[in-house]
Amino acid sequence: MNLLNFVSEFPDESSCRNKFKEYRERVGVVCPVCGHKEHYWKEDKACYECKHCGKRQSLRANTVMHGSHLPFRYWFIAIHLLTSTKKSFSAVELQRQLGHKRYEPIWCMLHKLRSIMGKRDELYILSGVMELDEGFFSTEIEEEEKGTPLKRGRGSQKKSKVLVMAESHPIEGQTNKKGKIPQVGHLKMVVIHDLKSDTITSMVEKNRSKETIIDSDLSTSYIHLNDIVKEHRGQVILKKETGKFLPWVHIAISNAKRLLLDIHHDIKGEYLQNYLSEFCYKFNRRHFGESLFHRLMIASVTYKNQFRQNYG
Numbered sequence: 001m002n003l004l005n006f007v008s009e010f011p012d013e014s015s016c017r018n019k020f021k022e023y024r025e026r027v028g029v030v031c032p033v034c035g036h037k038e039h040y041w042k043e044d045k046a047c048y049e050c051k052h053c054g055k056r057q058s059l060r061a062n063t064v065m066h067g068s069h070l071p072f073r074y075w076f077i078a079i080h081l082l083t084s085t086k087k088s089f090s091a092v093e094l095q096r097q098l099g100h101k102r103y104e105p106i107w108c109m110l111h112k113l114r115s116i117m118g119k120r121d122e123l124y125i126l127s128g129v130m131e132l133d134e135g136f137f138s139t140e141i142e143e144e145e146k147g148t149p150l151k152r153g154r155g156s157q158k159k160s161k162v163l164v165m166a167e168s169h170p171i172e173g174q175t176n177k178k179g180k181i182p183q184v185g186h187l188k189m190v191v192i193h194d195l196k197s198d199t200i201t202s203m204v205e206k207n208r209s210k211e212t213i214i215d216s217d218l219s220t221s222y223i224h225l226n227d228i229v230k231e232h233r234g235q236v237i238l239k240k241e242t243g244k245f246l247p248w249v250h251i252a253i254s255n256a257k258r259l260l261l262d263i264h265h266d267i268k269g270e271y272l273q274n275y276l277s278e279f280c281y282k283f284n285r286r287h288f289g290e291s292l293f294h295r296l297m298i299a300s301v302t303y304k305n306q307f308r309q310n311y312g
């Protein structure tokens with residue numbers, strides 16, 4: 001959807017509200033008390049009433065807009081921008097474009113959308129051959145961490161650890177100097193607090209199938225991976241050769257870092273996951289084209305916001 005189509009389809013608050021209601025009913029309204037799926041719509045109260053137990057919920061309740069007071073149109077504009085721009089959109093820029101007085105609610109709205117993108121991608125299981133590596137992203141020190149002595153020269157920056165997993169299958173018949181060219185499937189990036197074997201093994205276990213084959217270096221963090229996948233092909237990989245042996249994790253890490261530098265500056269470690277979730281969500285749907293808006297709308301009515309519910 002280009003900007004002109006967007007403006008003509010959603011010219012005002014009521015067109016956005018009606019569309020949101022349509023999406024909600026298409027996915028199905030579920031009663032938070034009894035789980036019943038049939039509801040009356042009370043137009044005068046603008047809420048659903050459960051046909052079984054009578055519990056009422058607003059149009060926004062139990063969706064990404066749960067607890068939000070921002071206009072529906074703001075949300076639609078944000079969803080449009082997040083799904084139609086190739087890279088991303090900063091909260092400062094969106095606040096300026098909307099002419100909204102306060103920064104925080106806009107920042108919060110974008111994070112809520114990013115967090116449901118992550119929720120949606122949790123459904124993917126990586127199969128076939130999976131490249132595995134860790135990336136280290138510069139983030140700002142969180143308030144509660146300040147006071148801990150940092151290594152000299154690092155200022156208030158620290159390196160957040162990210163486990164990167166990418167499905168990577170060689171394409172039949174296509175080769176170059178490096179051998180067969182692998183085609184990338186789904187990508188996942190997960191912020192982890194340490195590089196212990198237990199941490200990494202359990203994270204991989206959540207995201208792999210038993211038939212997965214893992215390519216990685218010979219880090220001691222990976223010693224138990226053989227127990228949970230079909231095969232773990234660990235090998236010695238020099239830092240400068242990561243791009244050759246683990247091409248897709250290498251590309252993903254450098255593209256994600258560039259995006260964070262270009263658009264979102266000085267991000268705090270606690271929000272890094274959301275930015276990476278947005279990056280992976282768009283990467284995993286890079287061939288979806290215009291249907292991405294529709295997909296994110298579906299996710300928006302499916303998941304209840306968990307990110308600072310009473311804010312924004």
Ligand SMILES: [Zn+2]
Pocket residue numbers: 031032033034035036050051052053054055
């Ligand atoms: Zn009910």
